[in-house]
Every structure is written in structure tokens, then in C-alpha cells.
Amino acid sequence: MIAVKGLTRTFGDLVAVDDVTFDVTDGLMTGFVGGNGAGKTTTMRMVMGLLAMHGGEVLWNGAPITAAERRRVGYMPEERGLYPKQKVLDQLVYLGELSGMTASAARASVTTHLERFGLEDRAGERVEKLSLGNQQRVQIIAALMTEPDALILDEPFSGLDPQAVDSMADLLREHTARGIPVLFSSHQLDLVERLCDRLVVLAHGRVVATGSVDELRSGGPELYRLTLDGDAGWVRDLAGIHVHDVDGTTALVEPDDAGARRALLEAAVSRGDVLDFAKQVPALSEIYREVTA
Amino acid sequence: MTRHAWLTVARREIITKLTDRAFIVGTLALIGILAAALGVQAYVGSRASEYAVVTSSAAAERMADAVKVAAEGADDKTTVTLATAPDDAAATQRVRDGDADVWIREGTDGWVLTGKEEVPGDLERVATSAIRDATLSENASAAGTSVEALARGSEVTTAVLDGDADKAFIAQAVGFALAMLFYLASFTFGLALANSVVEEKASRIVEIITTKIPVRQLLTGKVAGNLALAFAQMAIFVAVGLVGLSFTEYDRFLPAVSGAVGWFVAFFVVGFGLLACLWAVAGALASRTEDVQSTSTPLTMLTMAVFFAALLAEGSLKVVLSFVPPFSAVLMPIRVLEGSAPWWQALLALGLLVAAAAGVVAVASRLYQRSLLQTQGKLSLRQAWSTPE
Numbered sequence A: 001m002i003a004v005k006g007l008t009r010t011f012g013d014l015v016a017v018d019d020v021t022f023d024v025t026d027g028l029m030t031g032f033v034g035g036n037g038a039g040k041t042t043t044m045r046m047v048m049g050l051l052a053m054h055g056g057e058v059l060w061n062g063a064p065i066t067a068a069e070r071r072r073v074g075y076m077p078e079e080r081g082l083y084p085k086q087k088v089l090d091q092l093v094y095l096g097e098l099s100g101m102t103a104s105a106a107r108a109s110v111t112t113h114l115e116r117f118g119l120e121d122r123a124g125e126r127v128e129k130l131s132l133g134n135q136q137r138v139q140i141i142a143a144l145m146t147e148p149d150a151l152i153l154d155e156p157f158s159g160l161d162p163q164a165v166d167s168m169a170d171l172l173r174e175h176t177a178r179g180i181p182v183l184f185s186s187h188q189l190d191l192v193e194r195l196c197d198r199l200v201v202l203a204h205g206r207v208v209a210t211g212s213v214d215e216l217r218s219g220g221p222e223l224y225r226l227t228l229d230g231d232a233g234w235v236r237d238l239a240g241i242h243v244h245d246v247d248g249t250t251a252l253v254e255p256d257d258a259g260a261r262r263a264l265l266e267a268a269v270s271r272g273d274v275l276d277f278a279k280q281v282p283a284l285s286e287i288y289r290e291v292t293a
Numbered sequence B: 001m002t003r004h005a006w007l008t009v010a011r012r013e014i015i016t017k018l019t020d021r022a023f024i025v026g027t028l029a030l031i032g033i034l035a036a037a038l039g040v041q042a043y044v045g046s047r048a049s050e051y052a053v054v055t056s057s058a059a060a061e062r063m064a065d066a067v068k069v070a071a072e073g074a075d076d077k078t079t080v081t082l083a084t085a086p087d088d089a090a091a092t093q094r095v096r097d098g099d100a101d102v103w104i105r106e107g108t109d110g111w112v113l114t115g116k117e118e119v120p121g122d123l124e125r126v127a128t129s130a131i132r133d134a135t136l137s138e139n140a141s142a143a144g145t146s147v148e149a150l151a152r153g154s155e156v157t158t159a160v161l162d163g164d165a166d167k168a169f170i171a172q173a174v175g176f177a178l179a180m181l182f183y184l185a186s187f188t189f190g191l192a193l194a195n196s197v198v199e200e201k202a203s204r205i206v207e208i209i210t211t212k213i214p215v216r217q218l219l220t221g222k223v224a225g226n227l228a229l230a231f232a233q234m235a236i237f238v239a240v241g242l243v244g245l246s247f248t249e250y251d252r253f254l255p256a257v258s259g260a261v262g263w264f265v266a267f268f269v270v271g272f273g274l275l276a277c278l279w280a281v282a283g284a285l286a287s288r289t290e291d292v293q294s295t296s297t298p299l300t301m302l303t304m305a306v307f308f309a310a311l312l313a314e315g316s317l318k319v320v321l322s323f324v325p326p327f328s329a330v331l332m333p334i335r336v337l338e339g340s341a342p343w344w345q346a347l348l349a350l351g352l353l354v355a356a357a358a359g360v361v362a363v364a365s366r367l368y369q370r371s372l373l374q375t376q377g378k379l380s381l382r383q384a385w386s387t388p389e
Helices: A040-047 A065-073 A088-099 A103-115 A134-146 A164-179 A190-196 A212-217 A233-237 A256-270 A284-292 B002-018 B021-046 B060-074 B088-097 B121-142 B147-151 B165-201 B205-212 B214-246 B249-287 B287-297 B297-312 B315-321 B329-336 B343-371 B382-384
Strands: A004-010 A013-023 A029-034 A054-059 A075-076 A148-155 A183-185 A198-203 A206-211 A225-227 A240-248 A249-254 A274-280 B049-055 B078-084 B101-106 B110-114
Touching: A004 A040, A004 B121, A013 A029, A013 A040, A013 A054, A013 A134, A013 A206, A029 A040, A029 A164, A029 A190, A040 A183, A065 B205, A075 A240, A088 A103, A088 B002, A134 A148, A134 A164, A148 A164, A164 A183, A164 A190, A164 B078, A183 A190, A183 B249, A190 A274, A190 A284, A198 A284, A206 A212, A206 A284, A225 A256, A225 B060, A233 A240, A233 A256, A240 B021, A240 B049, A249 A256, A249 B021, A256 A274, A256 B214, A284 B343, B002 B021, B002 B165, B002 B214, B049 B060, B049 B121, B060 B078, B060 B101, B060 B121, B078 B121, B078 B214, B088 B101, B101 B121, B110 B121, B165 B205, B165 B214, B165 B249, B165 B287, B165 B297, B165 B329, B205 B214, B205 B287, B214 B249, B249 B287, B249 B343, B287 B297, B297 B329, B315 B329, B315 B343, B329 B343, B343 B382
Parallel strands: A029 A183, A029 A198, A075 A148, A148 A183, B049 B078, B049 B101
Antiparallel strands: A004 A013, A004 A054, A198 A206, A225 A249, A225 A274, A240 A249, B101 B110
């Protein structure tokens, strides 16, 4: 498990990362969400030891992470980096060897991964000849090929088509199934919602929310949408009901408790037909807007 | 594994270079030029000359004999064939037809060499002195004395205080070649090294690499790989040069030159390593390939200064610079070659160079480490030194 504790980093006067604390739990996929400049990349670079920490620490299974342990972490930087003029296979084998694999083990792993992404016939091509999406796949292979002890991936899904997103997601799930912690950042909230077991939301360098998607949702108010066959304005007069919005025959309300909710429904039925009465599940994007506002 | 990671890096540097067509073509072209230059030298030196001489009188025939003996005695690659013609007209005709190069005859006041369009210079020189010697000795015995008696005390010999002229020439030529080699190697490999560092920075692959291996290992590997290549390239050039030299008339200097080349190799390795670290820093200070030109300007100047110092420095400046790194990398081997530096001076200069290189490596790896992950524009040395990791 990777634990980030009180991580802080400044650039001149700008506090890019401010006392950030969260866990990346074994066997779970943790999504790292936040707008541009929220501090995601800076945090990940500090976790990987690429940037010095100005405060706080990074723990690996409870103890400060060492260089040797970092070496066992698969990392994919935000700005994609590969040698443009080197062949795909040679390049990946080289990176594998730098991670401590033997050349033959690296070759075998690269070949398997290339096949997975349908890139086996591109192994001999220069990286610059590949499309951006395929370069991205090669980059992901570079992070995954070593059977790493953890994965830190900065925007791994950006630039991938839906099919590639699915195969990438399957691949990541295989790694969490091995019991390793996976942290990835993304702007694509729907994707995060679909894939992640846990979320860390960052805004202006601070953690504004953490937890599972359900936990984040339940943290908000419980809203109900009521649709009648006549004007819904009368709901404003009911006790124990906080009205968020009334629009003609539809009202968005927040009952104080279950009793108030039952009283609301009974009153509505006594006045006419109730066309719809349903609990509102907020989309992650709504929660995100709320917590980062 | 990480203790040997630099070997993996070095191997990649070498393979990348060896599969780079421009590098291979450039190296082969230089070897070709070198071999061609030495080949021409050797060919000119070894070309056999054959001259056909015709005479039309008994006296001239005797004189032509003397010329033949003198010409063939002076140079074992020269042969002279003699022929006689019945009269002057027939002899003239032979020269005109190209059957003979020269017609030797006795004129009214001395001897005349007649050629078709020209008289071959080599033959003219030999014939002139042979004819003069023969005539002088005839005249001398006619006067009851001998040429030796007449010439006694007129002998002029030359002496130089520092070695002989040929040795000075060869020392200068080989010195120039070594300075050129060092300049070419440190400039071309240095620039390539700086560019490969900035390529890693610009493509951000350096972020992946530095999470896997320590930055120092990356620097070591890159410098070592380029050093090995530069060394191999230089060894080929030097080998071609020495083998070529053995075919020229200067082959007797081979032992002396080879000894100095041994010193040069030692100085080359250390001096190149020192400069290579600085080139790597020049690359790390830049963020894009376009920046390399300006971040490497001081180094370009330094490399050129070393080259010109090797060519131009004289006297005590030369002696002083031959101990000052990185100038010593070229100047000391040149002084060894000239015979003006004893072995202990060479060893001292090498020691100083090694110490300087160790210092540069320490400073360079700090600068390299701190600027490697800074990707916003160019860095000054001061920024790179003081920037936090």
C-alpha cells in the first residue's frame, strides 16, 4: 500500500501541492481527479521521487519508500516519453533491462503485451511512425511489462479510443487482481466512475474529497424528484421538506427524514395523480463540481 | 542490477550510434580520406621512373654511362636505358618520336640535354651533377690535380640544435593530426551527446529512466558509451595513419610516433571523458534541441581553444598549458612527441588531468541531476547549481 502523508510542494510563491494525504490501497483502483493545475502531476512526480518533497512523506507498506521500492513501481508520466527514433521492441526491452529484467524476460513480456494491444506487427517500427494512440499503448506497456509492485499512471486513458480504453481497463484490473495498488489520474469522470474503487479529488493543491464513489454520493443531500399531473407549487408549504426547485409540475425536494418524505407522498396522492417519485442519484460530475467549487 | 545499469545505458548509446547511417558514413569517409592521402604520399614516394637516353657520339655515350650510374645509384627506383644513334639527325628523330626522353650531346661550350617538350626534372638534376663531376675530374687530372684536392675544405654541412629537420616536421604533422583527432572526436561526439541528453529531456523518457536507475548511472552510461565509440573510432584512424605512415618515406619515425601515440591514447581517454561530462551538462541545461546551440557555446569555444592552443602555443606558454587541463590532453602528448617533455612530466600532467576530470564529474553530475527534470526553457549554470532536486 502506498500512503501519501501531508505531501507539500511549492514552486516559488505558488503552493502547487498543499498537505495532501491519501492512501492507494492494495488491490484497488484509485482514481485521482482534479482540474488542470490541481496538483495531480506534481503529486505523482513526488511519489515517484522525480520531484523533491517540500513537506510530508510517501510510505510504502508503512515505511518511507526507498529507491529500490520505487524502481518496482510502474510509472507512466503525463507527457509521453519514448525515444522517437528507436524501434518499439528494442526500446521496451531497454526499459525492461533498466528495471532489472533480463533481456530475454523483457523480450517475452513485451511480445505478450504487444499482442494484447494488437501491436505485434509494429514491434520493428520506430516509435515516431506510430499513431499517437499506439504510442500511448507502447508507453503503457513500458509501465506494465515488469509485473510492477504498484502502478502510478498519469492520464493513462487520454487519447485512447473506446475499444482501447476497455482493453486498458481490463489490463489494469488484472493488475489490481494481483493485489497491487493502482493510482491513475484522469479528466474523464465517467471513466473514473466506471473503473475506480476509490477516488481522491484534488482542487488547488488540496484534497477536497476521498472515498468510494458511493461514499462520495452518500455524502451529499438525499434528493427526490416529484412529478404531478398539476402544479407542484404547494410543496413549499409542507413542513420538514426543503425545496430545491419547483418547475411547473415537477419539484426537487430534500425531505428532513423518512416521515416527512411519507407525508409528502401522501399529500401528493390525496391531491391527484403522482406520475413520478424517485430518489436522485447525483452523477460523479455533479459531486465533483460541488466539492471542487 | 542498478550497479551495472550504466552498462545497459552505454550499450544502448553504442548500438544507437552504430546503427546510425550518418555516423557510419562519416567515419568511413574520414578513413577513406586518410587512407587516400597517405596512399598518394606512398605512391609518389615509390613510383618507379624509367628514362631512355640516346647519344650519337662515343664521348656522349661515355658521359651517358656516367649519368646512368649516378641516377641509378641515387635512387633504386630509377632506371636509365641507353641507346646510340648513328648521327645527330637520327638522335633528334628518336626524341621527336618519343623513343627517347633525352638526347645527350656535347655542345660547343659544355653539354646539352635535349628533350621533346621538356627535360624530366629528376633526370636533369642527376645528369647536371654527374656531367659536372665527370668534367671537373677530367679537367682536374688535365691540370695535374684531383677534384678532391680542389674541393678540400669547401664542404658545407648543416646542424640543428634540437633534433633533425625531418623529425621536427614529423612531430609537427603528427601533432597536428592528434590535435585534429581530439578536436573532431570531442566536438562531434560531444555535440551528439548533448543532443541525446536533450532528446531524452524533450521526450520526457528521462522521467521513466530516472525512476528506474539513479541519474548518475545514466550520466556514466552515456559518457562511457560515447567514450568507447570515440576511442574505437580514434583507434581506427590512428591505426590507418600508422600503417599508412609505414608505407611512406617517413617510416623510420614509426617507433617514436608510436610511443607518443601511446601517451596520446591515455590523455585522450581522460580528456575526452572530462569534456563529455560537460557536454552532457550542456544538453541537460537545454529543454529543446534548439537550445543546445546556446547552452553549448562555452564548450564549443573551449574545445576550439584547446585545438588552437595545440597548434599555436609556443615556448613557455606551451610548457605551462601542457599541464593545464583540458589543454594538457593534447599539448602534453605533442611535447612528448617532440621530445621536449620527460616521462615524469607527462605522468604529472596526466595526474592533474585525472584529478580535474574527477572534479568535473562530481560537479557535472550535480548539474546534470538538477537540470534534467527542469523542462521549462533554458537554465543558467547558476540556476542549475542552486535549483532544488
